[in-house]
Every structure is written in C-alpha cells, then in structure tokens.
Amino acid sequence: MALINTHRDGEEYLTTTADLTDYLDEWKTTGRRDGTGAELAAVRAVRPLLRAVWEADDGSPRAARINALLDGAAWRPYLTSHAEMAEWHLHPNSPEAPVADRLMAECGLAFVDVMRMDEEQRLRICAAQDCTAVLVDFSRNRSKRFCDTGNCGNREHVAAYRARKRA
Numbered sequence: 001m002a003l004i005n006t007h008r009d010g011e012e013y014l015t016t017t018a019d020l021t022d023y024l025d026e027w028k029t030t031g032r033r034d035g036t037g038a039e040l041a042a043v044r045a046v047r048p049l050l051r052a053v054w055e056a057d058d059g060s061p062r063a064a065r066i067n068a069l070l071d072g073a074a075w076r077p078y079l080t081s082h083a084e085m086a087e088w089h090l091h092p093n094s095p096e097a098p099v100a101d102r103l104m105a106e107c108g109l110a111f112v113d114v115m116r117m118d119e120e121q122r123l124r125i126c127a128a129q130d131c132t133a134v135l136v137d138f139s140r141n142r143s144k145r146f147c148d149t150g151n152c153g154n155r156e157h158v159a160a161y162r163a164r165k166r167a
C-alpha cells in the first residue's frame with residue numbers, strides 16, 4: 001500500500017535511488033539491493049499493477065488482476081528466519097532475487113489473503129476529493145475513509161465545517 005502511495009495525486013515520491021533506499025529502510029525490506037536506476041524503474045513499474053487491483057470491481061474482476069500480478073512475479077520459495085522476524089517462515093523468493101520481484105510476489109500473496117478472508121471492502125481509495133492515495137481500512141467497523149498520507153481527514157472536516165457555516 002505504501003508503495004502505491006509513493007506515486008499519488010500526479011506526484012512522484014520515488015524520484016531517486018536514495019528515495020528508494022529510504023523507502024526500503026522504512027519498511028525494513030531485507031535482501032538484495034542494487035541501488036541502480038534499473039532497480040528503481042523496476043520497483044516503480046510494480047505500482048500500476050497494484051493500483052489496478054485496488055481499482056478493480058469486487059470479486060472476479062479483482063481476482064483476475066491479482067492473477068495477473070501473481071503471473072508476472074518471480075517465485076523461488078525460500079525458508080528463512082531473520083532479525084525482523086525470528087520465527088521460521090517462507091519468503092516467495094530468495095534474498096538474492098531483485099527487490100522488485102520480491103515486492104511483487106509478496107504483494108500478490110497479501111492480496112490472496114485479502115480475497116481468502118473476504119476482506120475486499122477494506123481496500124479503499126481515499127475519499128478526499130483531490131487525493132488518489134489508497135488505504136487499507138483496518139478499523140473494526142470498516143469506517144475509515146481517508147488516507148494517512150496527506151492529512152486528508154482533517155482537511156475534509158475543515159471543509160465540511162466551513163460549508164456548514166456558509167449554509
């Protein structure tokens with residue numbers, strides 16, 4: 001989700017290889033990193049595939065886009081245990097696989113879980129008028145409407161308050 005939001009409202013937030021390093025550090029991404037322009041381009045290219053899943057209609061249309069994502073990903077199941085997660089667990093790829101491949105496979109599997117748990121309604125696009133960020137609604141009553149990237153909830157509340165005052 002955070003990866004998709006590195007491109008939102010027509011703005012690019014993954015401009016340089018340093019931006020990518022910051023992003024991967026922030027999300028504690030382990031394994032191989034090249035620090036090259038090619039790697040940056042490959043990671044950026046994953047985003048529209050993820051957004052397509054978000055924007056799809058529920059059910060079969062979304063499943064089709066998830067399958068496209070799964071089909072394009074590289075797979076090489078890899079049993080691992082590392083500092084970030086000490087219990088043994090399965091990664092879809094070895095740590096030597098390109099980071100874009102690993103992100104794509106991991107996101108594909110995350111979407112599979114969303115479908116299996118019948119949680120599609122939690123995949124949302126920010127309700128603020130000028131915002132294209134995506135969000136996952138983890139709230140119990142599924143009431144989250146605004147993203148966390150741009151203070152959208154506050155902005156909309158202020159706008160609604162002003163509109164009420166005018167009326």
Ligand SMILES: [Zn+2]
Binds near residue numbers: 082085089091
């Ligand atoms: Zn892991």
Ligand SMILES: [Zn+2]
Binds near residue numbers: 126127128146149150
């Ligand atoms: Zn927003």
